[in-house]
Amino acid sequence: MNWTPGPEGYLFIAIAGFLATDIWRWLGVIIGNRLDESSEMLNWVRAVATALVAAVVSKLIVFPTGELAASPLWVRLLAVAVGALAFFLGRKTPAIGIGTAIATLALGLWWIGF
Amino acid sequence: MTEKHGPPIPHGRGGDLPEKDGLPERTRAYWIGRGMLGLFSLPGMILLISFSGFAAFAAQSGIPMAQAVFMTGIIWALPAKVILVGSIVSGAPLIAAFLAVTLSSIRLMPMIAALIPEIRTAKTPSWALLLVSHLIAITAWVMAMERVQAVPRPHRLAFVAALGLTLTLSCMALVALVYPFVSTFPPLVAGCLFFLTPVYFLASIWSSARQRVIPVALVIGLFIGPFAALAVPDFDILVSGIGGGTLAWMIERAWRKREGKAA
Structure with a gap:
C-alpha cells in the first residue's frame, strides 16, 4: 500500500503514523506504572530519555533540514556556544540563553550574507 | 518561568516528594486552567512557530490540508510527522514508512516511563494514563517534567492533560490557519525559527x-x-x-x- 491524497491516505497515516508512534507511548505507560519513584531503574530511564532528546537536539543543530541546511556549521556551533555562555552567566535563565543564541545566529547569518 | 510555590526543591533529590508539600490548596479547576495557560509561554510560542514550519513543509510536499491537520492530532510528535511526510514524498510503501516512523518514536517510551511516576497517584486508573500519554511529545514532556513539581500530586494528571490537549488542539488549528498562506519566509528568518526548537530544549532541560x-x-x-x-x-x-x-x-x-x- 502506498500513500494517496485521497481517503486511503488517512488509513496510511493512521497505520504508519498513529500506530507506529502510539505503541511506544502505551509501552511507556506500562513500564512507568511499574517504576518506583525513587528507584535506581527510574534514574536509568531518566538518563536514557534525556540522552535520546539530546541526540535529537544535536542532530537538529549539526544536520538541520530546510533553509538552515545551507548555512555553515561554525555559525550554528558559535550560536550554541555563545548562547550557553549567556545562559550560565545569566543564572541559568532559559530566555537569556535562547535569546542570545538566536541573536548570535541571526548576526552570523547576516554577516556571511545568508 | 514557573511561579515558585513554597520552599524551593533542592537539587539532586530523588523525587521523593511528600503528598503534602506545603503547596497552597487550590481546586482542580484552577490547575486545569494553569495547564491550559501553558500555551501562553515561551515554549508554547516556540511550539506554535515550529508547527507553522510543519504546515509549510506539508504544503510544499503535496499533503492536503485536512491530512496535515489529521497528522498533527493523531501523531502529534513533530519528528515522527516530518519523517512520515518525508517517506510519503519519497513514495515509500506502508511497511517502510511504518518502520522509519516507529524508530523515531521509540524515544517516547522512556520519556513517558519517566513522567508517569511523577503524575500518577495510587488511585490513577491505567486507561487515564494511556489516554494522556498520547498528548506527550518533546515540548509537552519538557514542560510537564518542569511544571508538575509546583502542582499538588492529586491534580497533576489533570494539569498535564489540560496542558497537552491545549497544545495539541492549538497546533491543529494553527496548521489549518497557516497552510493556505504558505508564503516563503526569507532564509534568515526561516533559519532562526528552525533553530529556536533545539536551543529551547537545551536551555529548558538544563534549567529544570x-x-x-x-x-x-x-x-x-x-x-x-x-x-x-x-x-x-x-x-x-x-x-x-x-x-x-x-x-x-x-x-x-x-x-x-x-x-x-x-x-
Whole structure:
C-alpha cells in the first residue's frame, strides 16, 4: 500500500503514523506504572530519555533540514556556544540563553550574507 | 518561568516528594486552567512557530490540508510527522514508512516511563494514563517534567492533560490557519525559527533538571548524537539514547558512591 491524497491516505497515516508512534507511548505507560519513584531503574530511564532528546537536539543543530541546511556549521556551533555562555552567566535563565543564541545566529547569518 | 510555590526543591533529590508539600490548596479547576495557560509561554510560542514550519513543509510536499491537520492530532510528535511526510514524498510503501516512523518514536517510551511516576497517584486508573500519554511529545514532556513539581500530586494528571490537549488542539488549528498562506519566509528568518526548537530544549532541560544524572546525560547525548548519525544512520537516536544514557547513569552512580565514601 502506498500513500494517496485521497481517503486511503488517512488509513496510511493512521497505520504508519498513529500506530507506529502510539505503541511506544502505551509501552511507556506500562513500564512507568511499574517504576518506583525513587528507584535506581527510574534514574536509568531518566538518563536514557534525556540522552535520546539530546541526540535529537544535536542532530537538529549539526544536520538541520530546510533553509538552515545551507548555512555553515561554525555559525550554528558559535550560536550554541555563545548562547550557553549567556545562559550560565545569566543564572541559568532559559530566555537569556535562547535569546542570545538566536541573536548570535541571526548576526552570523547576516554577516556571511545568508 | 514557573511561579515558585513554597520552599524551593533542592537539587539532586530523588523525587521523593511528600503528598503534602506545603503547596497552597487550590481546586482542580484552577490547575486545569494553569495547564491550559501553558500555551501562553515561551515554549508554547516556540511550539506554535515550529508547527507553522510543519504546515509549510506539508504544503510544499503535496499533503492536503485536512491530512496535515489529521497528522498533527493523531501523531502529534513533530519528528515522527516530518519523517512520515518525508517517506510519503519519497513514495515509500506502508511497511517502510511504518518502520522509519516507529524508530523515531521509540524515544517516547522512556520519556513517558519517566513522567508517569511523577503524575500518577495510587488511585490513577491505567486507561487515564494511556489516554494522556498520547498528548506527550518533546515540548509537552519538557514542560510537564518542569511544571508538575509546583502542582499538588492529586491534580497533576489533570494539569498535564489540560496542558497537552491545549497544545495539541492549538497546533491543529494553527496548521489549518497557516497552510493556505504558505508564503516563503526569507532564509534568515526561516533559519532562526528552525533553530529556536533545539536551543529551547537545551536551555529548558538544563534549567529544570532536578537530578544530577540529567545534565550528565544531556551533555553525553549531545556529543554522541552527530557521530552516531554518521556511523549508524538508521538507529542513531536509539544508540545515542541507550548507550549515552547508560554511560551517564554509570558516571553519576560512580560519582555518588565516591561522595558517599568521602562523607
